[in-house]
Amino acid sequence: MKTADIRRTYLDFFEKRGHTVVPSAPLVYNDPTLLFVNAGMVPFKPYFIGDEVAPFDRAVSSQKCVRTLDIEEVGKTTRHGTFFQMLGNFSFGDYFKEGAIEYAWELVTSPQDQGGFGFDGDRIWTTVLTDDDEAFAMWRAVGMPAEHIQRRGIKDNYWHMGVPGPGGPCSEIYIDRGPQYGPDGGPEADEDRFLEIWNLVFQTQDLIGVRSKTDFDVAGDLPKKNIDTGAGLERIAYLLQGKQNMYEIDEVWPVIERAAELAGKTYGKDHGDDVRLRVVGDHVRSGLMLMSDGVSPGNEARGYVLRRLLRRAIRAMRLLGVHDPVLSELLPISRDLMKVSWPDVATNWARISDVAYAEEDTFRRTLTAGTQIFDVAVRRTKESGQDTLSGTDAFQLHDTYGFPIDLTLEMAEEQGLTVDRKAFQSLMQEQRDRAKADARAKKGGMVSTDTYRELRAGGETAFTGYDELVTPSIVRGVVRDGRVVPEARPGETVEVVLAETPFYAESGGQDADLGIITGDGLHLDVLDVQRPVPGLVVHTVRVGEGELHTGQTVDARVDADHRFSSRQAHSATHLVHAALRELVGPSAVQAGSYNKPGYLRFDFNSTQALSKDLQQAIEGRTMEAIHDDLGVSTTMMNLDDAKQAGAMAMFGEKYPDRVRVVQMGSPWSLELCGGTHVSHTSQIGLVAMTGESSIGSGIRRVEFLVGSQAFDHFAAERQLVQGLADSLRTQPEQLADRVARMAEQLKAAEKEIAAYRAKELLATAGAFVDRAVRIGGVTLVAETVAEVAPADLRTLATEIRGRLGENPAVVALVSGTQKPAAVVATTAAAREAGLRAGDLIRVACAELGGKGGGKPDLAQGGGTDPAGAPRALAVVKAAVEKVGATR
The missing domain is CATH 3.30.980.10 (Threonyl-trna Synthetase; Chain A, domain 2)
Structure with missing residues (x-):
């Protein structure tokens, strides 16, 4: 089953059983506790905790989700991916454990032609919370053998979102993939062999103070007992599609396949290359879906996650040896795969592609600039007799030029150097600490507001900026790291509270004012203005000259142009x-x-x-x-x-x-x-x-x-139009018509050239027929052809086949001196003898370092090794000889 068909089967199954089909919420959701939607139940959270009344008793959805905590594990395992689709059925005080278990068993085990997934019941295992005898008995009631039900502790069989909200014991469904994947003994023994596909959560509690998976406080019972289930669409897909992991399913694999082709790699030959290709497949899709929901690359929060995903994909391709732009090759493939279930990726394609390609251009420029700095650092390291690139150099490359540490490690290894990763990590931690401190200083919301409330108790900051840009004032307080301090010296960045101010604090969508604060021998540059508590305006300043202290008389001066x-x-x-x-x-x-x-x-x-x-x-x-x-x-x-x-x-x-x-x-x-x-x-x-x-x-x-x-x-657009008009020797107002005529002329010329090329190519078909050889009872044409497009190669092969008559005949052609293409065509009589084009093209393309496929009468493919052309034709000839000898 294709992934989209699995999704439809799930939704249809529950819709027929009285569930309202609820569309997926966007990945960017109005929940302050979440960066992205990370579980299928997120849109239903207000109903579960009783903040809102659910408009339905039972629902079903296919929810887009993103999780980035395990981003470094992507590609290394069969389970970790950033974007995934969570299938879920939900009950709001309607059915509970028994209904959820019965529905799950029916859907998972029913034959596909009867609206189920068709898993063999003997391969299914389940887990329940240690003391959940009720769930254990219910699984037994639907036919699950007792030895296939395992009891596990709170770490494995209690579910919550990782943030305050609903939670409860759960029961997980696993599929036994077979002994080739690990030891027997159920999920307790091996979770690679026994793969979890579905989690049935029996929501009963409202959680607060969530500190970890197992450490949380319970505020009380939920208003109703609810059912919240989550089935991993990608996991179900790779099991039903007979694949090894989620990266090889129909919605991801074509991206990996194209990436491998661009890199001249064969998937499955090298573990390191495979990991990088899987990173590309996952991150391209994840980036596509985030951009479809309006996220743009940036340096903070959601934008940073997207930027990291796109740059990791570009970096992975670079480490695979591809230095040209790649997103224009890969993103459209992912778009065409995902638009079946998510039409917005096509609707929003113009914006998505603009954003993605611009990000790649930016990153490529930073790589170019950073490489020059890297070369200097390498030369300096070698000249000093060292073999380790300093953590400071690695951090500068990361912080200033956006170099991922993995890229620096790879480039250093090529130069025979290692990298001081310990020092690098130390500097990274210092930066994170500074960023947290800056965020606290800017917004005043990540630290205690007690200091600001104490200052506010002394009076409200009067805003004079509607009427004037310069206001004499008094310094009421100086704040450093969330605490009031008596003074600040040159070079320090602190916060200043004034009795009155003309500076507008960021609010209502309007950015903060900039300007200066001056006094007797004092000069402060105002960098930001915020309201950490109502009525108090706080200026973030850098002390340029003089000493700043409480009670000082100053002039607050807003930058008039700004x-x-x-x-x-x-x-x-x-x-x-x-x-x-x-x-x-x-x-x-x-x-x-x-x-x-x-x-x-x-x-x-x-x-x-x-x-x-x-x-x-x-x-x-x-x-x-x-x-x-x-x-x-x-x-x-x-x-x-x-x-x-x-x-x-x-x-x-x-x-x-x-x-x-x-x-x-x-x-x-x-x-x-x-x-x-x-x-x-x-x-x-x-x-x-x-x-x-x-x-x-x-x-x-x-x-x-x-x-x-x-x-x-x-002005820039006018200059562009004038430049184009001058180049085409026309007037600006006639430019559109001139370009349209040129496009029509070019299209006609291309069509004429294509027709001429096809006619010229088909004229050579007779010569190929004349050189055909008889092998037993089969006619074979197996030759290399001058560089022609794959479509033209296919046309030539079918023309040759048509001239060979109705007798058993096989045509095998290989073309290309850089990226070879291959085509195999067979007559009906050849197919009756067992010679099928699809089978022949696969063995031929394997010799070209690639893959091929198609129908029994006509198949095509390609590869990366043009030197393999003689071998490709030889294996086709060997297959023909084997059949021909019997005729």
Whole structure:
């Protein structure tokens, strides 16, 4: 069964038994405890813990999941993968243990033609929690032999998500793969031979304080006894498809196959190469699915995970010897495999490919620059008589140039050097510690807020930035590493609390202000501004000159240019929102936003992509509002009054009873907002839409450049158009027609050339027939051909076969001096004699270092070793001789 068919079988089975089919949630899910959805039950968590009432009593789903804790193990085992699909059936206070066990046994053991998976019941083993006599008895009741049911402890048979939430004892289903995979004795003896495919969780408890798999606190019982099951689609697939591991299933293997072809490798010959190829297969698919759900490569959180996956795949191909770009070869294959079950990968392909290929280009540039630094470090190491590259050098390559440590190790080995990994790991840990400290300092949320609350108790920070950019103030507190300190010296980075400030703290999607704080002999550069607790503004500063201490009189000065650009971008965000609601519809409400000088992005609810015409209309409507020079006004109102007036609330914001309402051409744009804005929309200048994409199920994102950045964008496009027009000796307004005519001419020329080439090639068929040899009762044409395309080679083979008549005949052709291609064609009489093209092509391509396949009458393949062409033809001839001798 193909993977998509297994998925459909599972969903159909439970739908027929009263379960509501629930679509997969996006991998990026609204759960603050999770980076990605990591289990099929995640979307149902509110129902399990009683926060929401389930709209159904029983459900079934196929959920996209990503787990990255075991990323280093990917490719090394049969079980570890980053992206996987979790099949699950769920009961919310409906059926419990007995129903779950009966359903599982029926589905797993029923024949495939009756809607089951068709596993042999004698190969099935199960486990239950040590003292779960009830589950043990229920497995016995469906026919499971007692000796195939094993009791295991909490480590193996109690399930939770690894974070606070529902949990309970579980019962796992295993399939015996056979003695060739390990010793007998059930899952307790060997979990490679006995492979887990399904976990039935009997949810009964609400967990808190989850510290590890076995260390957690129980808050109490869940409101209802629930069933939460998770069956690994990929594991079931490789068992039903007769494969050795999850990387060889139909949704992954073609990517590995193409990667091996690009690298000139044969899968199965070298363990190290196989691991790298499996890393490529897994990570390309995982990256595809993450990008399909709106994740973009970055240096933090989800973006960093995606960046790491893509770069590990590129690095693995590099270690396999492929230095050219590879994602353009591999991602489309994965797209075509996955779109059967997940159409979004095709719908969002333009964005996915743009993001992925740009990331590969960036990484390739860093590799080029880093290689130069590596060469210098190697030369310095050798000149000093050492044979170990320092941990400092390895860390610089990783930190500055993005070199994975594995790549550095590989390159060092090629130079006869080792790497001081202990020192490297020490530096990496120091960096992680600094990053955690920086995050705590910036957001104030990862450390105790007691210090900030104490400072807040001294009074609220007055914000003066709506009316002025320079404010005299008093230093109320200096904070270092979460603690109040009396002073700070030059070179130190600390946090400063002022009595009043003109600096805007990051909020409402608007980035923080930049600027300086000065005093008598004092100069501070303001790097960031946050509100760690309500009412308190904290400035992260670097001390440039003088000593900073509490009680000091200072001047807080916002960077005027930075603020003006921020005002432009934030005001443009409001106009874009209004334009979307006008042109797309009132359902296009905000789902997130971010703006900074020169740039804005806006996320909104929509199930449909914006057409090119609609994108242009939204950009045009926004520019119209700018051109109309709408007045921008702010009013303080009661929250209820503001809502009654139709003011839109900004995504994710909490509002006090008194709110600030920003109006632009009211009621066209009327929003609750505490950000800074221009006084008239004409001050925004220009906007240029640069992107529209999906970032998840039902959420779209538009991106704009604003102000001078938009002007630079248009100027660059104008220069590009003029350059193309000059090159083609036409006017810019005629460029589109000129390019279209050239494309038509090129297409016609290519078609004419192809027809000529095919005619010329077919003209040689007679010469091949004249050189045919008789072997017993079989005619054989077995020759190498000049470099021709595989399609043309196939055409020639069928033409030769047609001229050989109805007698037993075999045609075997090999072409190519770099990556050889092969074709075998047989007549009906030859096939009756036992000569099948598919069988012959496989043995022929093995001599070429590749694989082949096809139908009995016509098959094709290729390889990587052109020197194997004589051997490939020889094995075909040997097969013909064996049959011919009997006729």
